[in-house]
Amino acid sequence: MSSMMRVAVVGSGVTGMMSAYVLAKEGIEVVLYEKDDRLGGHANTVTVNGTQLDIGFQVFNRITYPNMMELFESLGVDMEPSDMSFSVSLADGKGCEWGTRNGFSSLFAQKKNIFSLQFWKMIREINKFNEDGKNYTEELDKNQDLDRNETLGHFVRSRGYSDLFEKAFLIPTCASIWSCPAEIMSLSAYSVLSFLNNHHALQVFNRPQWLIPKHRSQGYVSKVKKELEQKGCQIRTNSEVYSVLTNDEGCTITCKNGSEEVYDACIIAAHAPDALKMLGNQVTLDESRILGAFSYAYSDIYVHHDTNLMPKNRAAWSAWNFLGTKDDKVYITYWLNAVQNIKEKGLPFLSTLNPPYEPEHTLLKWSTSHPVPSVAASKASAELNVIQGKRRICLLEEGGTIFTFEGSRKTNTLKVSLRIHTPQFYWKIAKESDLGFADAYINGDYTFVDEKKGLVNLFMSNELFSLFLDDTMAYSCAVFKTPDEDLKSAQLRKINMLIDKARVSQEHHVLEIGCGWGSLAIEVVKRTGCKYTGITLSEQQLQYAELKVKEAGLQDQIEFLLVDYRQLPKGCKYDRIISCEMLEAVGHEYMEEYFQCCESALADNGLFVLQFISIADEKYDEFRLSQGFIKEYIFPGGCLPSLNRVTSAMATASRLRKIMALGFDDKFIRTWEYYFDYCAAGFELRVLGDIQVYICP
Structure with missing residues (x-):
């Protein structure tokens, strides 16, 4: 994009602010429109009796929201742990009542539940639901042609879940998120389960540590605002956009105050009904059909001190509390002291959505809305590409990603x-x-x-790589003798070092894991006359390598397979295994399995030579948990290993049968496996480097 490009962003919720922030960082001229007198949307901080409260508060964690974590850390936003415990209280506390804040004392706030077979069945069903939900979404994610129209109600009832599970866990859990209890069972099973899986909400205990901004949401809003202003972004509050019209010349933004301005493009970060109003008579049939499919739950929020709107048994009190009345009305109360780490100096600060009556000691009232993951919305989400980016307009959901339900497609x-x-x-x-x-x-x-499958992607065209690689097409670190040496000479030196370290001779069968475009294959066979097998996941690499081998007349000695390292021919043993900078794409979770596969494929008295780019041990955990340019855009799912991570994975995958032969049992082995993992983070080793490892039994 040209630095002179002008873009309007309509709506200053978290999505609108982040869109403006990203564009401004790229040197684009941005104007941010907001109808209210403040930025932030749902990120709404108020001061009550000298205490700052987030009434549209948000929580996040490092696992589900890596992009938000990266942003907050770059802005210097202080964070602190938040309590995300949950409770259910039915029939005004006379029905089932349980919570999670204080372990078993909350879970069995009603002591009779200790002896209730139905309650224990519900606990077992929660674990079953966790597994069923993961399997269901994984299957649909693998096969885009499968039907995604199943409702949550059909999903649950077709699998035989109990009424208590539905009433005392599933509906409360979902209603606490989407504020639409009457519609829960008609929602899209796929959308709901994807969200719950990604947010770890299908488990009662051992959820990830949730966080909040230490200085409330307005703290980070202020930091983003400051960054926007420093980058030249114009911020126009009290500027409600009336219409967004486009033509060949640009995108015209008209405000209710009569102001009008033309931009190159526009991002609408607002709810779908508001977006449709702005598009007006120009709205296309596809835009009307797709955006019209999204529905919203509207809620009145009261901040108050009325403890009658909490569970009857104080032991059940949790951060999030789902409550039902005898006449089947339901509401949700947030215990702000627990959620936002507010010390109790008197009556607790409570926030209730849609209470059955106006609470006593009401401090303020606020209204808001949230998108509902209905079956229609799920279908519309799958079709967003039909309208996205057309007519100079990009449509985003306020407070979420592009009409996905805040993380369901992360x-x-x-x-x-x-x-x-x-x-x-x-x-x-x-x-x-x-x-x-x-x-x-x-x-x-x-x-x-x-x-996950953990498969690696390197499927871009050979022509692209040929623009910056030398004739060997070796896409890995070379070994230079002098700073001005040509790349081809340095790559051939690296290749021959690997061959030398592997001590390859004519009688050997060599396996290369991640053969790339075949440069090592040709060199090792030319030098030694050995038999060679190389594996890759890239059809483009395979076609190129086979062509080069045919040109060299070596096709009788060289074989390439389009397989993953876990799909090697059973029973086939290799005298030498070489892997050059493929390990970085394996990923942290699959390191042990990678070395186990190598160990299984390596012949007795064989050698394994490994080259990989490493990161310093003391930085490894921080690096692998963070998002960055390379991980996001170049090698999704990849992870630079540290030397200690590699050696510990090797130890785990090493000759288990030899250990077993010494008489040690499985418990002993698992003890030492755990010990190695526990100690790995404490080892202090070397800085970033490129390492070749020579392995022999």
Whole structure:
């Protein structure tokens, strides 16, 4: 984009502000319109009796919201832990009542539930629902042709969940998020389960640590505003946009105050009904059909001190509280003291959505709305590309991403899944926290489960890479003798170093994991006359490499396979394995599995030579949990390993049968596995470098 390009952003909720921020950073002239007298949208901080409260407060965590974390850290926004405990109180406290804030004392706030088979069944069903939800969304994500029109009600009832699970867990959980209890069971199962999975809301305990801005949401809004002003962004508050009209010349923004201005493009960061009003008579049939499919739940929010709108049993009190009356009215009360770390000096600060009556000691009232993940909205979301970016207009949802439900399509977030083998796992965690977690692993109470395929993408055209690579087409670090040496000579030196370290001879069968465009294959066979097999996931690389091998007349000795390292031919052993800068694309979660596959494929007395770009050990955890340009745009899912991470993964994947032959049992091995992982973060080793590892049994 030209630096002279002018873009209007309509709406200053979190999405509008971030859009303006990103554009302004790129040198684009931005004008930000906001109908209210403040920026922030739902990020609304008020002062009550000298105490700052977020009434449209937001919470976030490092796993689900990596982009927000990166932004906050770059702006210097101070953060602190938040309490995201949850409770349910039905029939004015005379029905089922339970919570999560204080472990078992909250879970069994009603002591009779300890002996209730129905209640214990509900707890088991929560765990089952967690697993069913993950499997369901994973299957739909894998196959875009599958039907996504199933409702949540059909999903639950077709799988035999109990009425108590539905009334005392599922509806309260969903209603606390979307504020539309009457519609919950008719919502899109896929949209709801995707959101709940990504936000870890399908589990009662052991959720990720949630955070809030230490100085409330207006603290970060002020920082973003300052950054925008410093980058030349014009901020126009009290400027409600009446219409957004486009033609070949540009995009005309007209405000209710009569002002009118023309821009090159416009971003509308507002609710769908508001966007449709702005588009007016120019709205297309597709825009009307797709945007018209989104519905919203409208809520009145009261900030007050009325404890009658909390669970009857104080032991059940939690940060989020779903309450139902005898006549089936429902409402949600947030205990702001718990959520926002406010010390109680008197009556608690409470915020209730749609209470059955006006609370006593009401401090203020506010109205808001949220998108509802209906089946129609889910269908419309899948069609947004039809209207997105057309007519110089980009349509975003206030407070979310492009009409996805605040995280339901986030990618590259770090997740760990456990398969629980015995209920003892939960008891150990409840009693002993991290030591219980270690003990549970050592005793095999749980195992780690892959959630992703972990396959690597390097599918861009060969022509693109040829623009910046030399004739060898080697896309990895070269070894230069002098600063002015040509790249091809340096790459051939690197290739020959790998061959030398592998000690390849004519009788050997060499496997290269991540063969690229075949430069090492041709060189090693020419030098030694060995047999060679290379694997890749890129069809473009495969076609190029096979052509080069044919040109060299080496096709009888060289074979390329379009497979993942986990799909190597069963029973085939290789005398030498070479892998050059493929490890970075494996990812943190799959490191042990990678080395296990290598160990299985390596012949007795074989050698394994590995080259990888590394990061300093002391920076590894911070790096792998962060988002950055390379991880976001170049190698999604990749992770630069540290030397210590690699050696610990090698240790885990090394000759297990030799250890077992010494008489050590599985518990002993798991103890040492846990010990290695526990100690890895404390080792102080080297800085960023490019490492070749020579491995032999």
